[in-house]
Amino acid sequence: MHEMSLCEGILQVIEAEAQKQQFTEVKQVVLDIGVLSGVEISALEFAFEVVMYGSVAEKAILKINEIEAQAWCMSCAETVMINQRYDACPNCESYQLQVSSGDEMKIKELEVN
Amino acid sequence: MCTTCGCGSGEVQIEGHDHHHHGGRQDIHYGTGPAHAHAPGLSQSRMVEIEKSILGKNDEYAQENRRYFTDNGILTLNLVSSPGSGKTTLLTRTINDLKENLSLSVIEGDQQTTHDAERIRETGVSAVQINTGKGCHLDAHMVGHAMENLSPEKGSVLFVENVGNLVCPAAFDLGEAHKVVILSVTEGEDKPLKYPDMFFAADIMLLNKIDLLPYLEFEVAKCIEYARRVNPDIQVLQVSATSGEGLEDWYEWIKTTRQTRLIGRSDILSKENNLQKLVSV
Numbered sequence: 254m255h256e257m258s259l260c261e262g263i264l265q266v267i268e269a270e271a272q273k274q275q276f277t278e279v280k281q282v283v284l285d286i287g288v289l290s291g292v293e294i295s296a297l298e299f300a301f302e303v304v305m306y307g308s309v310a311e312k313a314i315l316k317i318n319e320i321e322a323q324a325w326c327m328s329c330a331e332t333v334m335i336n337q338r339y340d341a342c343p344n345c346e347s348y349q350l351q352v353s354s355g356d357e358m359k360i361k362e363l364e365v366n
Numbered sequence: 367m368c369t370t371c372g373c374g375s376g377e378v379q380i381e382g383h384d385h386h387h388h389g390g391r392q393d394i395h396y397g398t399g400p401a402h403a404h405a406p407g408l409s410q411s412r413m414v415e416i417e418k419s420i421l422g423k424n425d426e427y428a429q430e431n432r433r434y435f436t437d438n439g440i441l442t443l444n445l446v447s448s449p450g451s452g453k454t455t456l457l458t459r460t461i462n463d464l465k466e467n468l469s470l471s472v473i474e475g476d477q478q479t480t481h482d483a484e485r486i487r488e489t490g491v492s493a494v495q496i497n498t499g500k501g502c503h504l505d506a507h508m509v510g511h512a513m514e515n516l517s518p519e520k521g522s523v524l525f526v527e528n529v530g531n532l533v534c535p536a537a538f539d540l541g542e543a544h545k546v547v548i549l550s551v552t553e554g555e556d557k558p559l560k561y562p563d564m565f566f567a568a569d570i571m572l573l574n575k576i577d578l579l580p581y582l583e584f585e586v587a588k589c590i591e592y593a594r595r596v597n598p599d600i601q602v603l604q605v606s607a608t609s610g611e612g613l614e615d616w617y618e619w620i621k622t623t624r625q626t627r628l629i630g631r632s633d634i635l636s637k638e639n640n641l642q643k644l645v646s647v
């Protein structure tokens with residue numbers, strides 16, 4: 254998708270937090286990335302290294318928690334697991350699904366010095 | 367390429383917007399002052415809970431834009447599609463057909479050239495071109511800046527023609543009321559499945575170039591079914607910007623959506639009623 258600009262976004266958040274929380278080095282960055290977020294993990298890892306270069310997070314290790322996608326099936330009245338937005342309910346094959354998680358794109362925590 | 371502020375990279379150009387200053391990144395120097403000095407061995411590493419959206423900055427700008435649009439009763443439609451779906455043709459036709467009755471303006475997003483904004487200006491409606499340079503989408507910050515040059519009227523309709531791309535613009539909220547996805551029948555009916563994020567993010571799909579259906583193997587019903595698999599709520603209108611077929615429905619949708627959002631806004635509506643009275647006299 255646009256992993257480079259996502260990393261720019263991550264860096265902005267880190268720099269703002271660095272000022273607020275008074276840290277000068279980031280050792281680890283933990284992200285929550287949903288499988289429906291459209292983020293290509295390998296591209297994100299590549300871009301991360303490039304974008305963090307020369308910043309407080311230059312040496313940071315990137316840890317990504319991949320969040321599974323869940324949806325509420327209107328017909329079964331149950332929460333079901335899906336892999337794609339266009340998936341049918343695995344139980345009843347209805348497409349009346351309301352995605353409830355899996356589109357996360359957030360910075361969970363930072364390990365800092 | 368910067369997500370929330372195109373200014374840093376020097377790639378983004380907004381017509382009529384030469385420069386501006388940010389107190390952001392360039393002002394922060396870590397470890398230069400004594401208070402920021404990092405003494406090795408003294409500090410222990412700690413975990414800091416952040417829980418912040420990666421696109422949080424964009425979302426903040428989008429909320430600012432949205433507040434402005436709501437305060438001024440402006441209906442903003444974010445037009446998204448792949449390149450060549452006929453977005454600009456549809457938009458110029460829409461403008462020509464509606465400009466007598468509605469106040470309209472346009473923000474045009476493209477990587478390069480001001481061709482599209484020029485096409486829009488030929489209709490007599492004001493337009494601002496944003497060139498994203500290498501960027502693949504418009505973001506809320508660029509739109510905020512474009513507004514400074516455009517200043518749309520209260521109660522007007524603002525069209526934002528996003529960069530032709532069915533992937534990235536899905537993730538970037540611009541503060542719009544609705545994303546309108548345009549799909550042309552020359553593209554294949556399975557586009558909603560191939561690019562589900564965009565069809566999920568949109569509230570309405572315009573199936574364009576339906577005048578070409580006799581020459582193509584395109585199953586309209588299947589395409590709509592695919593779109594609804596991804597987004598059960600999506601509204602679908604079949605149109606042709608060339609023949610004019612179905613455009614009345616699209617115009618009706620714009621007018622009704624605008625009207626619904628203006629319910630209770632007597633400050634804007636009473637002015638319009640007065641104007642109409644003047645015209646009828």
